Amino acid sequence: MLGESSIQPEWLSEEVKTGTTIIAIGYEGGVVLGSDSRVSAGASVVNRVMNKLSPLHDKIYCALSGSAADAQTIAEIVNYQLDVHSIEVGEDPLVRSAATLVKNISYKYKEELSAHLIVAGWDRRAGGQVYVTLDGLLSMQPFAVGGSGSSYIYGFVDAEYRKGMTKKESQEFVVNALTLAMGRDGSSGGVAYLVTIDQEGAVERCIPGNELPTFFDQ
Amino acid sequence: MSRGANAGFDRHITIFSPEGRLYQVEYAFKAIAQSGLTSVGIRGTDCTVIVTQKKVPDKLLDASTITNMFRLTPRIGCVMTGHYADSRSQVHRARIEAAEWKYKFGYEITADMLCRRMADISQVYTQNAEMRPLGCCMILVAIDPQLGPLLYKCDPAGYFCGFRATAVGAKQTEANSYLEKKLKKRPELTFDRTVEMAISCLSSVLSLDFKSSELEVGVVSKENPKFRTLTAEEIEVHLVAIAERE
Numbered sequence: 507m508l509g510e511s512s513i514q515p516e517w518l519s520e521e522v523k524t525g526t527t528i529i530a531i532g533y534e535g536g537v538v539l540g541s542d543s544r545v546s547a548g549a550s551v552v553n554r555v556m557n558k559l560s561p562l563h564d565k566i567y568c569a570l571s572g573s574a575a576d577a578q579t580i581a582e583i584v585n586y587q588l589d590v591h592s593i594e595v596g597e598d599p600l601v602r603s604a605a606t607l608v609k610n611i612s613y614k615y616k617e618e619l620s621a622h623l624i625v626a627g628w629d630r631r632a633g634g635q636v637y638v639t640l641d642g643l644l645s646m647q648p649f650a651v652g653g654s655g656s657s658y659i660y661g662f663v664d665a666e667y668r669k670g671m672t673k674k675e676s677q678e679f680v681v682n683a684l685t686l687a688m689g690r691d692g693s694s695g696g697v698a699y700l701v702t703i704d705q706e707g708a709v710e711r712c713i714p715g716n717e718l719p720t721f722f723d724q
Numbered sequence: 725m726s727r728g729a730n731a732g733f734d735r736h737i738t739i740f741s742p743e744g745r746l747y748q749v750e751y752a753f754k755a756i757a758q759s760g761l762t763s764v765g766i767r768g769t770d771c772t773v774i775v776t777q778k779k780v781p782d783k784l785l786d787a788s789t790i791t792n793m794f795r796l797t798p799r800i801g802c803v804m805t806g807h808y809a810d811s812r813s814q815v816h817r818a819r820i821e822a823a824e825w826k827y828k829f830g831y832e833i834t835a836d837m838l839c840r841r842m843a844d845i846s847q848v849y850t851q852n853a854e855m856r857p858l859g860c861c862m863i864l865v866a867i868d869p870q871l872g873p874l875l876y877k878c879d880p881a882g883y884f885c886g887f888r889a890t891a892v893g894a895k896q897t898e899a900n901s902y903l904e905k906k907l908k909k910r911p912e913l914t915f916d917r918t919v920e921m922a923i924s925c926l927s928s929v930l931s932l933d934f935k936s937s938e939l940e941v942g943v944v945s946k947e948n949p950k951f952r953t954l955t956a957e958e959i960e961v962h963l964v965a966i967a968e969r970e
Contacts, residue, residue, distance in 0.1 A: 583827070585827070593797065
């Protein structure tokens with residue numbers, strides 16, 4: 507009745523996507539970014555430990571989602587542009603500059619590319635900031651979620667977010683959100699990666715699956 | 725072999741003279757001395773130091789906006805001697821070349837490769853009739869993770885080389901002799917000794933007692949591989965140490 511299955515496995519012809527959960531939140535004095543680590547091609551997991559938090563500069567990171575190749579390429583190009591820009595200006599670039607560079611590429615090639623990057627970091631002028639660049643728009647937000655897993659946690663983040671959280675509370679918030687999303691989204695999973703950025707710099711952390719918090723399923 | 729063969733253009737554009745010289749390139753070297761400044765670079769055991777004069781010709785100028793020391797990458801710095809506008813153009817090009825290398829190959833360019841690239845670009849100007857060579861000379865410094873402290877220089881002729889110590893500018897001949905004499909016995913070159921030797925070299929050939937506001941000092945060291953310029957207070961400490969030794 508249904509069409510017969512093709513001779514080749516499906517995942518060979520599927521685009522490699524970072525079906526993902528990514529999240530970034532600003533707190534007093536910095537930002538915390540978090541991501542899962544699953545890269546899928548259709549129903550097959552091709553990398554279960556990919557770090558989707560990519561540095562654009564010392565204190566500016568971006569979280570990748572959508573097509574893996576598109577997102578990585580955008581991040582590398584913006585990293586190159588920020589290298590030149592920051593050396594010419596003689597100081598650390600603004601988070602807004604990084605986000606604008608990402609947005610310009612996303613907008614110009616919006617028909618060809620399929621990736622969404624959340625840009626977050628710390629700069630001297632405005633402290634910790636989080637920007638979304640979906641489809642080529644640029645918008646600063648107190649926090650942002652993205653990727654396929656984000657749909658499952660909109661309720662959670664909307665209810666649980668409070669202004670003026672401390673660094674530790676923000677890190678817990680991110681880990682909880684990631685865990686909940688990874689628990690329900692088939693395209694998100696693996697380990698959780700965290701990056702905390704403040705005036706001192708960026709600190710990366712990896713939380714393996716067995717150290718993530720448990721919720722109803724304990 | 726007749727002098728009429730080039731119709732006298734060999735002095736005006738970069739083509740060979742009958743004797744095999746490139747006059748435009750030689751004039752470019754004269755332009756470096758024209759600026760009136762001298763710069764010195766010395767490679768120590770664990771550091772490399774570059775020093776240049778800071779002359780503020782006009783009382784109305786804001787001295788903090790004038791500099792001849794430039795950062796090319798976080799770990800590579802340079803001092804430019806010669807025509808100021810040409811210097812800035814070369815620095816800009818070097819920064820772009822370094823960033824492009826990192827983007828294309830995935831790792832940071834080293835000082836010797838960057839110097840080679842800048843020298844190759846300068847060489848093109850000595851063959852193009854429509855573009856003149858740049859009237860400036862670049863001394864690069866960095867700490868290479870494998871090779872240790874590096875000191876490289878590239879000039880308008882497209883020639884580049886690594887040095888233990890070198891000088892460029894109006895008083896380069898005298899400064900180079902001074903450096904040769906001081907380094908003959910291969911002395912122990914700690915960070916402080918290297919900085920003080922570079923400053924003393926300039927003081928000696930220019931017969932000037934410097935104030936800390938009249939000098940720019942750029943350093944890279946194994947403890948701090950990022951290129952940085954010393955503040956006026958730090959320079960003062962070294963000037964005092966030099967005075968006390970005499």
